[in-house]
Each structure stands twice: as C-alpha cells, then as structure tokens.
Amino acid sequence: MTKEQIERARQIHVLDYVLSYEPDLYKRVGNGYRMKEHPSLAVNEKGFYRHSQNGEVKGITALDYLTDVRGYHFVDAVCLLISENPYFQPLAKHITPMLSVTPNATPPPERIPFDLPLRNGDNKRVIAYLQSRGIDRDLIMDCVERGVLYESKYYHNAVFLGKDEHGKPRFAAMRSTTTRFMRNADGSDIRYGFVLPPNNPNTTSIAACESPIDCLSHMTLCKQGYIPQFDGWRLSLGGTSDLALKHFLERHSEVTHCVICTDNDAAGDMIAAKIADMSGITTKRSPPITGKDYNDMLQAVKKAERIQNRAHTRAHGERG
Numbered sequence: 001m002t003k004e005q006i007e008r009a010r011q012i013h014v015l016d017y018v019l020s021y022e023p024d025l026y027k028r029v030g031n032g033y034r035m036k037e038h039p040s041l042a043v044n045e046k047g048f049y050r051h052s053q054n055g056e057v058k059g060i061t062a063l064d065y066l067t068d069v070r071g072y073h074f075v076d077a078v079c080l081l082i083s084e085n086p087y088f089q090p091l092a093k094h095i096t097p098m099l100s101v102t103p104n105a106t107p108p109p110e111r112i113p114f115d116l117p118l119r120n121g122d123n124k125r126v127i128a129y130l131q132s133r134g135i136d137r138d139l140i141m142d143c144v145e146r147g148v149l150y151e152s153k154y155y156h157n158a159v160f161l162g163k164d165e166h167g168k169p170r171f172a173a174m175r176s177t178t179t180r181f182m183r184n185a186d187g188s189d190i191r192y193g194f195v196l197p198p199n200n201p202n203t204t205s206i207a208a209c210e211s212p213i214d215c216l217s218h219m220t221l222c223k224q225g226y227i228p229q230f231d232g233w234r235l236s237l238g239g240t241s242d243l244a245l246k247h248f249l250e251r252h253s254e255v256t257h258c259v260i261c262t263d264n265d266a267a268g269d270m271i272a273a274k275i276a277d278m279s280g281i282t283t284k285r286s287p288p289i290t291g292k293d294y295n296d297m298l299q300a301v302k303k304a305e306r307i308q309n310r311a312h313t314r315a316h317g318e319r320g
Contacts, residue, residue, distance in 0.1 A: 001075055009063045009081040013274075014048050017062035019190045019241050028183055031240075031267050041069065045240055045270045114187035116172055117152035117159055126151040126158040129177035133213065134298040136220040139196075143216070148194060157181070160212035160236070162192035162244070165251060173212055173238060184238065193244030196234035205232030206252075207259040207286075208245050208275060209294060210268065212236045217294040218261055226301050227289075230259065237262070240271040242278065249281065258283045263293045 018026055018033060026033040032044030040051045047060040048069070058068055066077035123144055130140050143149035148161045155176065162171030170192040172185035184190070194212040196219055198205075207230060209215045215234040221227045233255065237244050240262070249255060260275050262268035264287040276283045288297035 001078060005082055006078055009078040010061050012062040012081055013045075013241075014060060014062050014065040015043055015045060016241050016243050017065060018043050018048075019239070020243060023184065023188065023190065024186055045267055114170065114172075114189070115185055116169060117157065117174065117185065118154070120151040120153045120156060123149070123151040125156045125177050129158060130213070130216070133217070133295055134220065134302045135213070135216045135295075136223055139216055139219055139223070143196075149212075151177075155181075159185075160194045162188075162194050162236075162238070164192055171238065173236070175211075175213065188238075190238045190241060191243050191247040193238050193248070194236040195248075198232050200231045202254075203232045204255055205230070205257045205259065206245075206248065206255050207232060207234045207261050208237055209234065209261045210237055210239060210263055210271075211293070214261065214263075214294040217298040221294065221298055221301070226298075232257075232259070237271065240267045242271060242274050245275060246278070249278075256281055260285045260287075261294060262287065264288055265292055268293075 015033075025035055025037065026043065027036055029042070032042050035041040035043075042049055042051060043065075047057040048065055049057045059065060062081055063074075063077050066072045066080065067074055070077075072080065126149065127137070127140055127144075131137055140149070143160075148163065150159050150161075151157070152159050152174065156178070157174045157176050160173045160175070161169045162173075164170045171188040171190060171194070173182070173188075173194060174185060175182045194215065196215050207215075207218060209218060215236050218227075218230075219234060222230050233248075233252075235244060235248055245258070258275060258278075258281050260272045260283055262272050262275075268287065272285050272287075276285070288294045290300050291297045
C-alpha cells in the first residue's frame with residue numbers, strides 16, 4: 001500500500017461518509033447527527049465523538065471512523081474507501097462488501113430504498129408557507145411546475161427534490177409548514193441537491209447554499225433588487241457537506257466559479273473553507289449581510305420594507 005493511497009482515503013471526511021453511506025442510521029440533532037441505535041455516538045463537521053467519553057473528538061476522517069467504530073483493520077479500511085480491494089465492491093455502488101478480510105468488522109450497511117412522501121392533491125399550504133417566508137411567488141410556482149417542489153399528503157410538508165441527469169428524483173428535503181421539523185427522506189442520495197437553473201445557459205457560475213429555502217431566498221433577493229444580480233446555477237448542499245457540489249461540478253465542467261452562500265455561523269464558515277480548498281474552481285465567500293442565513297436576511301428586508309411603507313402611509317395621511 002502506498003502513501004498516495006492512504007492520503008486519498010484520508011481525504012474523505014467522516015460526515016461525508018456517514019451522509020452518503022449510512023444516512024438512515026443517523027438522525028439530525030442540532031448542528032450534527034446522532035446514531036439512532038447508539039445516541040451517544042455523534043458526528044458533525046468537527047468529526048465523530050462519544051458523549052459518554054466527555055465529547056472528546058475521536059477522529060475526523062472516514063478512515064478513522066471505519067477503524068474505530070466499524071472495526072476494520074487499517075489496510076482493509078483504506079482499500080474499502082478507495083475501492084481497490086478485490087474482495088470489496090466499490091462504495092460508489094452502495095453495495096455492502098461481499099467479504100471482509102477483517103474478522104468481525106461491521107460492513108457499511110446497504111442503503112434502504114428511496115422513499116418519497118405521497119403527494120397532496122394541491123400545493124396551497126406549501127405555497128402560502130413559502131410566501132410567508134418572503135419568497136417570490138413566481139419562483140415558487142416555477143419549482144412546482146418543474147416538478148422539484150410539492151406538498152406531502154399527510155403532514156403537508158414542503159418536499160424539495162434533487163434529480164439525477166435523467167430527471168429521476170434521488171434526493172428529497174422535507175420541511176414542515178407548521179413546525180420546526182426538517183429532515184431528508186429515507187434513502188436520499190445527498191450527492192443530488194435541489195437545483196435552481198440559470199436563465200443564461202452559458203453561465204460558468206454557481207451559488208452554493210445550505211438549504212433549498214436559502215436558494216429561493218437568494219434568488220428572490222436578486223430578482224427584487226435587494227442584492228446584485230446573479231445569473232448562475234443555485235445549488236442546495238443539503239446541509240454542510242460538499243458532496244452535492246462535487247457531484248454537480250463533475251457533470252458541469254463548464255462551471256468554474258462558486259459563490260459560497262452558506263450560513264453566517266461556524267458550520268457555514270467550515271463548509272465554506274472546505275469548498276474554497278476544492279481544486280478546479282475559484283470561489284468567493286458571500287454570506288448574508290444580516291441574519292444567520294439568506295432567508296433570515298430576506299425576512300429582515302421585507303420587515304424593514306413594511307415598516308417603511310407604513311411610515312410613508314402615515315406621513316401621507318397626516319399631510320392630507
């Protein structure tokens with residue numbers, strides 16, 4: 001085994017690995033994820049750790065995770081990650097290894113089937129909810145018409161879809177219209193993020209946001225003249241992983257510039273730094289001017305506009 005092979009295996013962050021190959025074993029808690037079966041095991045941008053061990057970070061890479069949590073010997077873990085062991089099927093195919101040369105090692109689980117929520121008969125609640133967040137109605141309706149947004153049947157959640165190159169849904173982000181509930185649908189492939197296409201088919205730029213609502217908020221702010229125009233792609237990362245962006249760039253070699261619109265917090269800064277280190281693209285960090293994310297900024301702008309309009313109306317009435 002060469003140093004180059006080991007280095008390639010070490011480049012995979014544990015959060016990227018968990019979100020790609022074990023998403024159904026974890027649940028979102030705060031800014032990270034907890035294993036459902038063993039809630040003391042947590043994974044976030046800083047790495048993985050156990051709350052039972054005073055929260056001390058145990059490792060950062062997928063290689064650390066496979067050896068410490070899954071029980072693989074070091075060499076076997078490297079081979080598994082770079083798919084160069086004849087006993088293993090490539091991870092990219094999401095197939096559990098047929099045979100492990102490490103006794104008692106726990107193989108990465110197979111993905112459960114992608115399970116989309118049933119559609120409601122209409123999208124009225126989702127449209128009203130997104131409008132209440134300040135998002136432009138025409139942009140909402142465009143997403144509905146393109147088939148990347150709908151209202152779920154039983155809970156009336158907003159369901160944002162990420163599709164593959166054949167137009168097949170591969171990812172779904174669900175957001176409640178009445179509570180703070182949000183999660184990805186079971187079996188979602190985080191490499192396929194929610195996308196807003198550009199008007200200019202020759203664009204070489206993309207804006208990366210953490211959530212679909214932030215993408216729509218950024219586009220609303222541009223459309224209504226609150227921030228400078230941007231006529232590139234907009235992509236939701238589905239959180240704080242760069243896998244969706246990497247996969248997008250693999251399919252769109254013409255895109256060479258990324259505007260990083262992640263949240264105005266520590267996690268947003270961390271993924272921004274990770275994207276800035278990616279090869280093949282130039283980047284610009286463009287967090288929201290105010291608030292934690294672009295929807296916070298949009299709502300703040302709309303609130304200030306309403307206050308200004310009321311003041312104008314009162315002043316006009318007094319003069320009359």
